[in-house]
Amino acid sequence: MTSRPQLIFLLAVFAVLAVVPFLGARYPVELATQVMIFSLFALSLNVLAGQTGNLSFGHAAFLSIGGYACAYFLTRLGWPLAVSMAGAVIMSAAAALIIGALCVRLNAIYFSMLTLAFSMLVWAVATKWRSITGGDDGFVGVDVPIYLTNPYSFFWFTLAVCALSVVALWILSASAMGHALVAIRENPTRASFLGMNVKRMRLAAFVIAGAFAGLAGCLLAMYVRGMYPQTAFWTQSGQVIIMVLLGGIHSFIGPIIGAAVLYLLEVITEQYTEYWSFVMGLILLAIVMAFPEGLVGIFSKLRAPRRS
Amino acid sequence: MAILEIVNLTKNFGAFVAVRGVTLQIEEFATHAIIGPNGAGKTTLFNLISGLASPTTGEVWYRQQRLARLQPHEIVRAGMARSFQRVNVFSRRTAFENVQVALIASAGINYNFLRNAGSLFREEALELLRLVRCEDEALRRASELAYGKQKQLELAVALAAKPKLLLLDEPTAGMSIAETKSTIGLIKDVVADRGLTLLFTEHDMNVVFEIASAISVLHHGEIIASGAPEDVRKNDDVRRVYLGQD
Ligand SMILES: Nc1ncnc2c1ncn2[C@@H]1O[C@H](COP(=O)(O)OP(=O)(O)OP(=O)(O)O)[C@@H](O)[C@H]1O
Numbered sequence: 001m002t003s004r005p006q007l008i009f010l011l012a013v014f015a016v017l018a019v020v021p022f023l024g025a026r027y028p029v030e031l032a033t034q035v036m037i038f039s040l041f042a043l044s045l046n047v048l049a050g051q052t053g054n055l056s057f058g059h060a061a062f063l064s065i066g067g068y069a070c071a072y073f074l075t076r077l078g079w080p081l082a083v084s085m086a087g088a089v090i091m092s093a094a095a096a097l098i099i100g101a102l103c104v105r106l107n108a109i110y111f112s113m114l115t116l117a118f119s120m121l122v123w124a125v126a127t128k129w130r131s132i133t134g135g136d137d138g139f140v141g142v143d144v145p146i147y148l149t150n151p152y153s154f155f156w157f158t159l160a161v162c163a164l165s166v167v168a169l170w171i172l173s174a175s176a177m178g179h180a181l182v183a184i185r186e187n188p189t190r191a192s193f194l195g196m197n198v199k200r201m202r203l204a205a206f207v208i209a210g211a212f213a214g215l216a217g218c219l220l221a222m223y224v225r226g227m228y229p230q231t232a233f234w235t236q237s238g239q240v241i242i243m244v245l246l247g248g249i250h251s252f253i254g255p256i257i258g259a260a261v262l263y264l265l266e267v268i269t270e271q272y273t274e275y276w277s278f279v280m281g282l283i284l285l286a287i288v289m290a291f292p293e294g295l296v297g298i299f300s301k302l303r304a305p306r307r308s
Numbered sequence: 309m310a311i312l313e314i315v316n317l318t319k320n321f322g323a324f325v326a327v328r329g330v331t332l333q334i335e336e337f338a339t340h341a342i343i344g345p346n347g348a349g350k351t352t353l354f355n356l357i358s359g360l361a362s363p364t365t366g367e368v369w370y371r372q373q374r375l376a377r378l379q380p381h382e383i384v385r386a387g388m389a390r391s392f393q394r395v396n397v398f399s400r401r402t403a404f405e406n407v408q409v410a411l412i413a414s415a416g417i418n419y420n421f422l423r424n425a426g427s428l429f430r431e432e433a434l435e436l437l438r439l440v441r442c443e444d445e446a447l448r449r450a451s452e453l454a455y456g457k458q459k460q461l462e463l464a465v466a467l468a469a470k471p472k473l474l475l476l477d478e479p480t481a482g483m484s485i486a487e488t489k490s491t492i493g494l495i496k497d498v499v500a501d502r503g504l505t506l507l508f509t510e511h512d513m514n515v516v517f518e519i520a521s522a523i524s525v526l527h528h529g530e531i532i533a534s535g536a537p538e539d540v541r542k543n544d545d546v547r548r549v550y551l552g553q554d
C-alpha cells in the first residue's frame with residue numbers, strides 16, 4: 001500500500017496546502033478545508049476497504065457519530081476541544097467495535113449489506129432522537145472554540161489534524177499489522193493457516209477505520225457548525241466509496257486524490273449544471289469499466305507502461 | 309507416543325460419506341503417508357484435522373488437546389501447519405512477501421501497528437526461500453512463478469509457521485521429476501533437522517516409499533491398511549484396490 005513515490009506525493013500535497021492561506025482569498029481556504037475533511041474520511045474507509053478488503057457500505061455512520069458526539073460535547077456539555085474530540089473519537093470507535101463485531105462474521109456482499117443496515121439504523125436514530133441530535137432539523141449551532149472561529153485558523157487546525165492522521169495511518173499501513181491485513185485481503189483462508197485470527201484482525205481494522213471516520217466527523221461538525229442526518233444517510237457512504245475507488249483502492253494516497261477530485265468536480269459541476277448525479281454516474285462507470293485501480297492506477301501505468 | 313490421535317472421524321457431504329470412521333494414530337517424529345486413489349478422501353481428512361472443515365462425528369486430539377471446533381488459527385498456534393494440494397498462497401504478493409508475512413504471523417506480531425514491516429525477518433525469509441530453492445524468485449509475484457516453484461513456495465509458507473506437526477497435501481503434485489526429487493530431499497532434511505512430525509499425502513509411490521516411516525491406505529473414505537511400509541506393500545487388499553496389481 002505504501003511506497004516512496006507516494007511519500008513524496010504526500011509531502012508535496014502538504015507543501016501546496018501550506019501555501020493556500022497565503023493566496024489572499026478566503027474561498028480556496030474553505031474549499032481546501034472541506035477537501036481535507038473528506039480526504040481523511042476516505043482515508044479511514046480505505047483501512048477497511050482497501051487494506052483489509054472489506055467494503056463497508058455504511059461508513060458514514062461513524063462520520064456522523066463522531067460529528068454528533070463532538071457537537072454535543074462542545075455545545076451541550078461545554079467540554080474543552082481536546083476532550084470533546086477525544087470523546088467523540090472514542091464513541092465512534094466503540095460504535096465500530098459493537099457494529100463491527102457483528103459485521104465481520106460475514107463475508108463479501110453480506111458484510112457490505114450488514115454495514116449498510118447498521119448505518120441506516122444510525123441514520124434513523126439521528127432523525128428521531130431529538131433531544132440529542134436535533135432530529136430532522138439537525139444539530140444547529142456548534143460552539144466552536146473562539147480561536148477556531150476564523151476560517152484561516154480552522155484551516156490550520158484541520159491541516160494539523162489531517163497531517164497527524166496521515167502519519168498515523170501511514171505507519172499503520174507500512175507496519176507488520178498493515179502487511180497482515182493485506183494478506184487477509186488477498187487470501188483470508190491462507191492467512192488463518194498462518195495463525196492469524198482473521199475475524200479479530202478485521203474487527204481491529206473496522207475499529208481503526210471507525211475511529212478516524214469519527215475524527216473526520218468532528219472536523220465536519222465544527223466546520224459546518226452543525227450536524228445533520230443526511231451525513232449518516234447511505235448516499236454519504238456511497239460517495240466515500242466512489243472517492244476511494246476513483247483515487248485507487250490499492251494505494252495509500254488513492255483515497256486522498258479521489259476525495260479531492262470528486263469533491264472539486266462536484267463544486268465545479270454544480271456551477272454549470274444541476275446534473276451532478278449524472279456526472280458522478282459517468283465517473284463511476286469509467287472507473288468500473290476501464291480503471292479498476294483508479295487514478296493512481298493510471299499514473300503508475302504511465303510511469304511503467306510494461307508492468308501491470 | 310502419538311502426537312495426533314484421530315478417533316472415529318466421519319465427514320458427510322449430504323448423503324455422500326467422504327471420510328468414514330477413520331481411527332488413526334500418528335507417532336511423534338513419524339513421517340506418515342496417507343495414500344489412496346483419487347477421491348479417496350485424503351484432502352477431506354486433512355481439512356478435518358486442520359480445522360478447515362468440521363467433522364460430522366468423531367474427534368481429533370493433538371497431544372492432549374482436543375481440536376474439534378477449534379479455528380484454523382488456533383490449531384496453527386498449537387503447533388500444526390499445513391500446505392495445500394492446489395497452490396494456496398498470496399498470489400499477488402512476491403515470494404518474499406509471502407514468507408515474510410507468514411513469519412510475522414508466526415511471531416505473533418500481526419497486531420503490531422507501529423513496527424515497520426519492510427525489513428522484518430528479511431534474513432529468515434530469504435533463508436526459507438533458499439531452502440525451497442526459490443531465492444532467485446524472491447522478488448517475483450507468486451502468480452508469475454512456474455507451478456513447481458509455487459508448490460515449493462507453498463512449502464516455505466507452511467514451514468514459516470514453525471510447526472511441530474506438518475501436514476503436506478501432495479507436496480510434489482505438478483512438479484517436474486527433477487523438482488520432485490529435490491523437494492523430497494529437502495522435506496526429508498527439514499523434517500530431520502527440525503524434529504518434525506510429518507503427515508503427508510502423495511500419489512507418487514516412489515516418493516512415498518522413499519520417505520514414509522508409516523503408511524495408511526484410504527479407500528472410499530475408510531482406512532483399509534495401516535502400518536510399516538513393507539507390511540502395507542505386502543497387504544493383499546492394498547495391492548488389489550490401490551496398487552492395481554494381482
Ligand atoms: N465440499 C465438498 N462437497 C461435496 N463433496 C466433496 C467436497 N469435498 C470433497 N468432496 C468429495 O469427497 C470425495 C473425497 O475428496 P478428497 O478431495 O478428499 O479426495 P482426495 O483423496 O484428496 O483426492 P485426490 O487424490 O484427487 O486429491 C470426493 O468424491 C469429492 O468429490
Ligand SMILES: [Mg+2]
Pocket residue numbers: 350351352393477
Ligand atoms: Mg486431495
